[in-house]
Amino acid sequence: MAVTSIRLQTELEEPLEVLCKKLDRSKNYLINQALKEFIAQQALAEQRWNDTLPALESMKAGKGIPAEKVFEWMKSWGTEDELPRPK
Numbered sequence: 001m002a003v004t005s006i007r008l009q010t011e012l013e014e015p016l017e018v019l020c021k022k023l024d025r026s027k028n029y030l031i032n033q034a035l036k037e038f039i040a041q042q043a044l045a046e047q048r049w050n051d052t053l054p055a056l057e058s059m060k061a062g063k064g065i066p067a068e069k070v071f072e073w074m075k076s077w078g079t080e081d082e083l084p085r086p087k
Contacts, residue, residue: 065086065087070086073086
């Protein structure tokens with residue numbers, strides 16, 4: 001395991017201590033957990049952005065579906081006259 005030192009902001013020290021005692025965990029454990037969650041959130045945000053880019057390109061190319069058609073389709077869900085998915 002690598003060793004890294006950090007400068008903890010003063011306003012974080014006390015809440016971190018309280019959380020350590022409450023959860024019966026070390027500062028090291030909680031900081032590692034926080035970093036894991038942050039890294040996972042950043043990876044998810046990057047993946048969502050990468051998934052969004054093709055959709056934006058599709059819209060630029062005029063391949064979008066007008067909102068009115070989508071809303072009309074959604075209103076028909078669960079009815080006897082349910083409409084097919086707009087294309």
